[in-house]
Amino acid sequence: MRTAIATLALFASSLFGAIPSKVLLIVPDEEGVKALSGIAPIFEAVSRRAIASDVLEKHAAEGGSFVWIGPPQELPPAFWIGTFQPASTKLGIEPAEGAPIDLQPRSFQPSRLWSGFIKPTKELAYHNVIEEPRADLIPLLEARDRFGTIVGYPGFLFRHYAPSLAANRFDGSEQYYFLLEDPWAALTPAKWKDLLQAIALRFESGVQLTRVKADWGAYSVGEKVRIDAEVSNRRNHAAAVSLRFLIKESGDSDFRTIAEHRRAPTAEGAIAARAQFIPRKVGTCQIRVQLLQDPKLASELSASANPVVVDKRDTGVVVHDGVIRTGPVVSTSGLNITIDRAASFWIGTHYYPSTSWWDGTWRDFRSPIVDRDFAAVRQAGYRIARIWIDPTLDEESLRAMDATVLLAAKHGIILDVCIFTQWGPRIAFEGDDGELKSIELRTGSDFNVYGISFRHLDAQKEYVSKLAQRWKNARNIIFNLANETYVRDPDESQMDAEVRRWPEALLPRSPDRDTKLFRRWAQEMTATIRKAGATQPVIPGFLFSSMGGGDGYLGNRDGDISPWHSYMSPEDTAATLSYVDTACSDRPILLEEFGKGTWNSVEHYDQVIHYALAAGASAAMSYEWGVSWMSPELPPHATFLNFSWPEKPDPRWFAALEGVPKGWPRVSSGFFPAASGFPYGSIYHGTPFPAEAASAVGRLATFGPMLARKPSRAGTVVRVPKAERYDLMSQLFPHLKLVWSRHVPYQVAQSDCPAPADALQLSAEALKSSGQTRSRFPLLP
Amino acid sequence: MEDGTLYSLFGDASTTTASIQVNTDEITMGLQPHAMLIHGSSGILFAESAGAFAINKNPVFTTQKGRIIVASRDGANISQSSKLLVRATEPTRVTFPRSIRSLHALVGPSQQPVLIPNPPGNTLDIDTELVRYDLQVQF
Numbered sequence: 072m073r074t075a076i077a078t079l080a081l082f083a084s085s086l087f088g089a090i091p092s093k094v095l096l097i098v099p100d101e102e103g104v105k106a107l108s109g110i111a112p113i114f115e116a117v118s119r120r121a122i123a124s125d126v127l128e129k130h131a132a133e134g135g136s137f138v139w140i141g142p143p144q145e146l147p148p149a150f151w152i153g154t155f156q157p158a159s160t161k162l163g164i165e166p167a168e169g170a171p172i173d174l175q176p177r178s179f180q181p182s183r184l185w186s187g188f189i190k191p192t193k194e195l196a197y198h199n200v201i202e203e204p205r206a207d208l209i210p211l212l213e214a215r216d217r218f219g220t221i222v223g224y225p226g227f228l229f230r231h232y233a234p235s236l237a238a239n240r241f242d243g244s245e246q247y248y249f250l251l252e253d254p255w256a257a258l259t260p261a262k263w264k265d266l267l268q269a270i271a272l273r274f275e276s277g278v279q280l281t282r283v284k285a286d287w288g289a290y291s292v293g294e295k296v297r298i299d300a301e302v303s304n305r306r307n308h309a310a311a312v313s314l315r316f317l318i319k320e321s322g323d324s325d326f327r328t329i330a331e332h333r334r335a336p337t338a339e340g341a342i343a344a345r346a347q348f349i350p351r352k353v354g355t356c357q358i359r360v361q362l363l364q365d366p367k368l369a370s371e372l373s374a375s376a377n378p379v380v381v382d383k384r385d386t387g388v389v390v391h392d393g394v395i396r397t398g399p400v401v402s403t404s405g406l407n408i409t410i411d412r413a414a415s416f417w418i419g420t421h422y423y424p425s426t427s428w429w430d431g432t433w434r435d436f437r438s439p440i441v442d443r444d445f446a447a448v449r450q451a452g453y454r455i456a457r458i459w460i461d462p463t464l465d466e467e468s469l470r471a472m473d474a475t476v477l478l479a480a481k482h483g484i485i486l487d488v489c490i491f492t493q494w495g496p497r498i499a500f501e502g503d504d505g506e507l508k509s510i511e512l513r514t515g516s517d518f519n520v521y522g523i524s525f526r527h528l529d530a531q532k533e534y535v536s537k538l539a540q541r542w543k544n545a546r547n548i549i550f551n552l553a554n555e556t557y558v559r560d561p562d563e564s565q566m567d568a569e570v571r572r573w574p575e576a577l578l579p580r581s582p583d584r585d586t587k588l589f590r591r592w593a594q595e596m597t598a599t600i601r602k603a604g605a606t607q608p609v610i611p612g613f614l615f616s617s618m619g620g621g622d623g624y625l626g627n628r629d630g631d632i633s634p635w636h637s638y639m640s641p642e643d644t645a646a647t648l649s650y651v652d653t654a655c656s657d658r659p660i661l662l663e664e665f666g667k668g669t670w671n672s673v674e675h676y677d678q679v680i681h682y683a684l685a686a687g688a689s690a691a692m693s694y695e696w697g698v699s700w701m702s703p704e705l706p707p708h709a710t711f712l713n714f715s716w717p718e719k720p721d722p723r724w725f726a727a728l729e730g731v732p733k734g735w736p737r738v739s740s741g742f743f744p745a746a747s748g749f750p751y752g753s754i755y756h757g758t759p760f761p762a763e764a765a766s767a768v769g770r771l772a773t774f775g776p777m778l779a780r781k782p783s784r785a786g787t788v789v790r791v792p793k794a795e796r797y798d799l800m801s802q803l804f805p806h807l808k809l810v811w812s813r814h815v816p817y818q819v820a821q822s823d824c825p826a827p828a829d830a831l832q833l834s835a836e837a838l839k840s841s842g843q844t845r846s847r848f849p850l851l852p
Numbered sequence: 853m854e855d856g857t858l859y860s861l862f863g864d865a866s867t868t869t870a871s872i873q874v875n876t877d878e879i880t881m882g883l884q885p886h887a888m889l890i891h892g893s894s895g896i897l898f899a900e901s902a903g904a905f906a907i908n909k910n911p912v913f914t915t916q917k918g919r920i921i922v923a924s925r926d927g928a929n930i931s932q933s934s935k936l937l938v939r940a941t942e943p944t945r946v947t948f949p950r951s952i953r954s955l956h957a958l959v960g961p962s963q964q965p966v967l968i969p970n971p972p973g974n975t976l977d978i979d980t981e982l983v984r985y986d987l988q989v990q991f
Contacts, residue, residue: 158980159943216981218959218966449961483961642862677941681886685860766984770939773963773986774923777890777898778858811862 092135094274099141106260111271119144132240138247138270140254143185151204153190154250155755157214157223164225167210169385171228172269174211182257184214185250186223189698189757194670194750198705198739202238203426205703206231208757224758225250232281236705243305276364276381277306283360283384287467288436288474291393292350300360301343304336311335311372313363316346321354335372350390355442357387387439389474396544397480403608403631406780408659408689410454410485415775416684418768419455419692420448424699426746427706433461436471440699445482447759452772455692457487464500464537480547490535492554493522494742496711498534515714517565519723522556523592525566532599539603552596553612555636557620557725558585582794586622589614594629610634613663617647618727619797624651624821636664641678646807648686650791650800654783655824659689666694668750676753677767687780693768697752706741785816788830793822803833856892881905884919895929907931911949918942938987946976950991957985
């Protein structure tokens with residue numbers, strides 16, 4: 072069976088010199104080999120059984136291409152291609168918009184099929200250690216269910232536009248997949264030949280659009296948009312090509328050409344071309360670059376040719392009227408978050424679509440994919456997506472984030488915008504004098520003030536103010552000041568002089584002081600937001616209360632919404648939510664993060680949503696949606712948390728952090744050294760399709776208005792004490808599980824809320840006796 | 853916001869059914885591994901349950917697999933409501949004790965109702981396509 076492969080290797084340099092090689096046409100059976108032989112000289116038809124997986128991997132790793140037709144049998148894991156069946160029924164198949172080859176509509180018969188998605192070889196794929204393809208999953212065919220909803224990509228191109236990261240393989244490999252149960256019933260042999268000839272034309276050209284990018288993600292009407300396109304030539308001689316730039320503005324029915332440039336990339340070389348235009352309409356503007364070549368005269372550079380399209384690639388920008396003015400309006404009403412004044416139990420997620428996580432997303436922003444993803448997020452029932460602000464506010468990052476705000480609004484999605492995170496020690500922004508200000512907020516040993524900083528308060532305010540001013544009219548935003556914060560006994564060396572004078576800083580060292588310092592910091596940042604004219608809700612930030620890093624309820628007491636994060640079991644998630652419950656202060660509590668570090672953890676996600684609802688959350692947000700595209704480069708940032716702890720660390724340090732970087736390779740880069748979406752994601756990566764976990768989270772969405780929270784009338788009041796010990800929460804929240812297990816309807820009174828004199832005091836002493844507990848609670852049947 | 857109290861029930865691997873008494877109603881349901889209901893002034897307005905869901909031993913719906921979420925669209929008790937919103941957690945057959953008059957899938961963010969031909973009777977077959985949609989069942 073392997074002789075066929077040996078033959079193929081001999082063919083590798085037959086047509087145009089060393090590059091391109093023969094393209095394998097992999098079909099399920101000998102019938103297909105016969106049917107598809109002789110379509111084009113560049114193809115070599117083989118049956119799937121005739122080619123060993125390791126040989127196929129080697130072929131692709133060396134830049135060889137293939138067309139796979141039929142069921143996905145034993146795809147080599149190194150291809151990073153996973154598959155799923157969107158339905159067991161036959162689904163309609165139509166060409167995908169923007170597909171790089173011309174496919175005829177209404178050609179395919181409804182079929183049973185598989186969709187492809189990006190599947191890493193390892194979920195926790197450390198950058199620069201695990202091979203990461205630099206490839207795009209480009210839909211060719213869309214599967215539609217009986218209602219016309221797109222539910223899968225049975226045809227797609229996995230196009231390697233550069234060698235893989237870490238292993239330097241697959242450069243130029245183009246892998247076409249048509250994952251159909253019975254390809255010969257889905258498409259007649261004659262039509263397969265038409266389709267394959269279109270693909271052959273692409274391969275024979277030997278040229279490929281490797282990158283198309285606009286400078287920024289968002290523009291205002293009248294601003295000039297610049298588009299750069301790059302082309303690689305895999306032939307061993309120069310070739311003539313043309314690049315045609317087209318745009319389609321909001322409301323336009325067709326693309327219009329804005330520029331066309333002839334180029335002659337040298338042998339195995341690359342060229343670039345640029346076009347510019349001034350958008351005239353507000354909305355999303357699609358940009359398409361077509362690569363054209365005359366197949367017969369490509370090498371005759373002097374000839375005036377009749378080129379045809381051999382490749383195309385889409386991107387886009389978002390155009391606004393100069394002000395980021397958006398709806399829907401997010402607000403709060405009592406215990407609920409409201410969207411356009413409607414209360415509901417809302418569903419949300421986190422959106423970090425690139426493999427270089429959020430630190431790379433804003434530098435390689437792909438607005439058409441974000442647009443597509445937000446449509447899918449909304450379709451799945453979600454109304455909130457959390458993003459994190461780039462630590463460096465420059466034109467590139469700000470405009471990418473503008474585009475995200477606008478695209479979210481387009482799909483009715485609220486953005487929970489997290490400003491400060493624990494992942495990077497530095498913020499940077501353009502000062503009033505136009506110079507970049509780069510501020511180090513934390514040093515390598517500030518592990519007792521983690522997530523926020525009491526240094527450079529003025530710079531922090533300036534950073535926050537820039538965002539608030541920019542987005543004060545974006546009503547689909549919630550400002551979340553800090554991600555995950557731990558505050559334990561900050562000393563004077565960790566504070567500005569101004570902070571040292573705060574009354575909170577003068578308190579004796581205690582959990583109360585830690586909490587009050589965070590609360591004061593949040594007050595300062597919130598005041599900055601309000602001073603800038605922004606009126607959107609503010610979430611101060613999650614505190615590691617269960618680990619002694621501040622009291623989550625009291626630290627967020629001034630927040631319009633109070634957050635909780637939990638990667639614990641569903642039961643513990645509910646119990647901890649109850650511990651920090653905000654009902655007695657008539658504010659919503661948001662389960663802002665929950666998740667599990669295993670992709671598509673459907674059972675966990677399903678259960679947490681139900682437990683969160685039962686515990687009174689106004690919304691629950693999964694961590695996270697998933698990876699949508701592979702980054703073209705390694706993340707640029709150093710891994711700040713990859714810090715070698717001394718033998719005797721400062722006792723104030725957040726002890727849990729010592730173990731976090733365990734196993735993180737020193738050669739990896741990025742704030743987090745892997746794409747977090749692979750282990751924590753809930754979609755089929757590289758596609759907009761929710762996997763079972765994402766569907767489970769969104770399932771209650773339609774019922775949400777019925778599930779909005781109302782004040783409890785439960786007779787049992789559980790009083791949560793003020794945190795006076797660092798381990799108080801971890802000691803006491805398990806007792807709330809006991810209350811749950813006894814089927815006791817209860818409400819929570821926090822330490823700053825009035826409670827009846829006979830309220831059940833949540834303390835180890837009060838609850839240690841199960842007998843006592845039983846006698847006090849009116850048990851349900 | 854609906855009038856009523858949300859009851860959430862959580863089981864473990866060994867607990868597959870549960871029953872609760874709310875006012876005069878005894879409600880039995882399947883846990884897989886949880887179930888919910890909202891009990892309001894007009895009765896049960898919302899329920900999520902595996903297996904058989906019954907009020908005072910009168911079946912309201914039964915699902916062969918997974919859980920079914922059911923909500924009243926007209927404010928009446930789900931056992932009498934003429935219009936229910938239904939969602940399944942996995943492909944299944946759902947049986948109601950009354951005949952289904954029409955069935956619509958609610959499609960897209962605007963939840964546009966699209967008629968689904970459904971054989972006459974009291975069963976609703978939810979296949980791998982329908983399981984993605986909220987369904988509107990009229991009796």
